[in-house]
Amino acid sequence: MAEEVILLDFWPSPFGMRAKIALREKGVDFDLREEDLSNKSPLLLQTNPVHKKIPVLIHNGKPVCESLIIVQYIDETWGPESPLLPSDPHERAHARFWADYVDKKISLGRVVRAPTEEAQEAAKEENIQCLKMLEGELGDKAYFGGERFGYVDVSLIPIHSWFYALETLANFNIGEECPKLVAWAKRCMQRESVAKSLPDPHKVYNFMLELRKKLQAQ
Amino acid sequence: MAGKVILLDFWPSMFGMRCRIALALKGIQYEYKEEDLRNKSDLLLQMNPIHKKIPVLVHDGKPVCESLIILHYIDETWPDKCPLLPSDPYQRAQARFWADYVDKKFYDLGRKVWTTKGEEQEMGKKELIGSIKLLEGELGDKPFFGGEKLGFVDIALVPFTTWFHAYEVCGSFSIEAQCPKLMAWTKRCLEIECVSKSLADPHKVCDFVLQLKKALGIE
Numbered sequence: 183m184a185e186e187v188i189l190l191d192f193w194p195s196p197f198g199m200r201a202k203i204a205l206r207e208k209g210v211d212f213d214l215r216e217e218d219l220s221n222k223s224p225l226l227l228q229t230n231p232v233h234k235k236i237p238v239l240i241h242n243g244k245p246v247c248e249s250l251i252i253v254q255y256i257d258e259t260w261g262p263e264s265p266l267l268p269s270d271p272h273e274r275a276h277a278r279f280w281a282d283y284v285d286k287k288i289s290l291g292r293v294v295r296a297p298t299e300e301a302q303e304a305a306k307e308e309n310i311q312c313l314k315m316l317e318g319e320l321g322d323k324a325y326f327g328g329e330r331f332g333y334v335d336v337s338l339i340p341i342h343s344w345f346y347a348l349e350t351l352a353n354f355n356i357g358e359e360c361p362k363l364v365a366w367a368k369r370c371m372q373r374e375s376v377a378k379s380l381p382d383p384h385k386v387y388n389f390m391l392e393l394r395k396k397l398q399a400q
Numbered sequence: 401m402a403g404k405v406i407l408l409d410f411w412p413s414m415f416g417m418r419c420r421i422a423l424a425l426k427g428i429q430y431e432y433k434e435e436d437l438r439n440k441s442d443l444l445l446q447m448n449p450i451h452k453k454i455p456v457l458v459h460d461g462k463p464v465c466e467s468l469i470i471l472h473y474i475d476e477t478w479p480d481k482c483p484l485l486p487s488d489p490y491q492r493a494q495a496r497f498w499a500d501y502v503d504k505k506f507y508d509l510g511r512k513v514w515t516t517k518g519e520e521q522e523m524g525k526k527e528l529i530g531s532i533k534l535l536e537g538e539l540g541d542k543p544f545f546g547g548e549k550l551g552f553v554d555i556a557l558v559p560f561t562t563w564f565h566a567y568e569v570c571g572s573f574s575i576e577a578q579c580p581k582l583m584a585w586t587k588r589c590l591e592i593e594c595v596s597k598s599l600a601d602p603h604k605v606c607d608f609v610l611q612l613k614k615a616l617g618i619e
Contacts, residue, residue, distance in 0.1 A: 232501065232534065246493045248500055258489040271476040275464045282466055283450065315450065 187212040188240040190226050192219055194389050196290075196340030197249035198237040199379050203262060203265055204253045205239075206375035208261035211216035241302050255337055261267075265358040266333045280319060280326060281337035287312040290344050293352050294390050295397060302352055317363045324369060334350050335366075339376055342367040403460035405430035408444050410437055412605050414507070416455040420598035422474045425482045425550070468499055471555065485552050498538060498545065499556035504571035505531045506560045514570040514609055515618055525571050529578050531550035536581040543588055550592060554585075558595060561586045565602040566609040 189205065189212050191198035207211050217226055218234050229238045229245035239246045239255065246255045257266040267274050288309060296302035316338065320326055326334035345367075348354040357364045370376045407423065407430050409416035423430055435444055435454050447463035448455045457464045457473065460591045464473045475484040485492050509531060512524030537559065539545055545553035561582075564575045576583045614617075 241490070243609055244490055245492070251493050251496045251500065254496065255489055255493040258492065271473050272459070272462055272464070274476065275469050275473040276470065278469045279465055282469065 184296075185211075185241050186240075187383065188223065188311075189214050190217055190223070190229070190236050190238040191215065192217050192236045193381050194386055195236060199337050199340035199343070199381075200249045201237040201256070202379035203339065203375050204266060205253060206209060206378055207264065207266065207331070207336075207373075208256055208367070210229040210256070210260050248335060250337060251283065251364045255332070266336060266391060268327060268332070280316070280334045283318070284334070284337045287315075288338070288341065290341055290348060293348060293354060296352075297397070306352060306354050309354075313356065313360045313363060317360045320362060320366055321326045325366070335370055339370045340380065342371060343380040343383055343386050344390075347387040350387055351390055351394065379381070406433055407431070407443070408433050408447065408454050408456040408458065410454050411602050412562075412608050413454060414559035414563065417562070417599055418555050419455045419457060419474070420466045420560070421555050421595055422484060424509050424594035424598055425484070425555075426478045427481060428474070428475060428478060440456055442522055447600040463577050468496075468503065468556065471552065480592050484555065486546070495546070495552040498535070498553040501531075501534075502553070502556045502560065505617065506557075510567055513567045515611065515616075517619065521571060523565060524568075525573055528567070529575070532575065532579045532582050539581065539585060544585070550589065550595070551607075554589060558586065558589045559599060561589075562600045562602045562605050563609070566606040569606055570609065571611070 187205070187210055189201055191202070191214055193216060202214070205342060215223075215225075217223060219236070222234060224241075226236065227234055229240055230247045231237075233247060233249070237247075237249055237252060241255075241259070246252050253266065267277055275331070282365070289305070290309060290380040293302060293309060296305050317393045323329075325331050345356055345364075348356065371380070405423070405428055407416070407419055409419070409432060411434060420432075427482060433443070435441060435442070437454070440452060442460075444454065444456060445452060448454075448459055448465045453465070455465075455467055455470060457470045458472075459477070464470050485495055497618055506528075509524055509528040513521060513528060516524060535545075542548075544550050545557070568575055590599075
């Protein structure tokens with residue numbers, strides 16, 4: 183079946199990275215389209231009129247929005263032999279819970295965008311507490327899902343591309359606070375789908391530096 | 401599926417109501433446990449140590465937290481009766497999107513309306529009506545968001561309608577007058593026994609909200 187898969191993305195977005203990882207895990211060919219968020223394309227505005235945000239997955243002309251909804255869609259549409267979510271309903275609920283936790287609680291952007299040093303420290307502290315919680319949930323497992331890379335891993339691993347920027351710009355050394363999580367991240371980075379989908383940490387650093395400059399100028 | 405089912409809940413919670421509707425639709429026998437949120441039970445703190453919130457579904461001693469995750473769990477564990485989500489992946493993604501939209505917008509906007517005054521409240525009222533109108537557009541001419549039958553989005557949204565009267569009283573405005581389509585949809589949902597018996601009485605909710613305002617020192 184001739185298939186058209188387009189992903190509207192913005193390269194530093196952890197949400198976009200989730201979608202890219204999922205597509206690559208399933209071996210789906212897709213047309214990656216970079217958006218300029220200060221000048222959103224008509225296609226983006228048309229396919230996500232409600233939130234006007236990336237990522238948007240467009241499959242044969244039909245759009246899917248919100249990164250975790252996109253990842254679930256990808257899981258249900260392609261590669262049933264390599265599922266991202268487990269098959270047992272309770273384990274699925276468990277995975278959904280922790281991906282939802284990442285969405286609700288992890289906000290590294292707040293650390294970078296913090297207008298004062300005080301706000302930055304508060305944001306760091308909150309994120310550290312939540313990352314430690316995630317570390318506790320990971321425990322001694324290779325991945326959040328156990329032996330297999332899965333849904334929760336996909337939802338969280340994008341933060342790895344921000345580690346260097348956070349350390350350098352905000353003195354936020356995740357390695358010191360959460361060594362198990364860093365080891366897990368390195369393990370995930372060995373997967374081609376992840377390595378290909380996460381941007382160069384130095385590029386992210388430069389982007390964050392520019393963003394900070396712009397915010398401070400305002 | 402054998403095994404004891406318990407729902408830890410709080411009677412005015414829209415999120416708890418979602419679970420009650422789903423369990424009723426599936427015909428699942430369960431024990432309803434009312435929580436006092438100022439004095440949370442050991443069971444609640446044990447079953448949801450991360451967020452310490454209701455609702456929590458406890459099945460065979462194992463907890464499931466977060467209302468939309470609970471709905472997915474109920475649908476997947478008892479798949480034979482009354483599917484809550486469509487079977488087509490694209491339709492499922494659409495249903496999830498709109499339920500997520502309700503989650504992102506309604507609770508906070510509603511809260512703005514009953515906890516604030518003046519300009520902030522006016523903005524909350526305007527945005528709430530705007531969100532409802534967007535949902536009316538999505539409903540279109542269908543009887544339910546799920547099509548001919550009640551579905552995931554209907555279950556996610558209808559509990560919020562029990563708080564509309566409270567919002568109207570606190571904000572001195574009429575949601576019904578501005579959003580007749582949603583009101584018609586609400587009436588349609590209430591004709592379904594599993595829904596009507598799961599929802600709190602809007603007047604009781606209003607009394608609760610007014611008492612809560614006093615207790616919190618909000619005029």
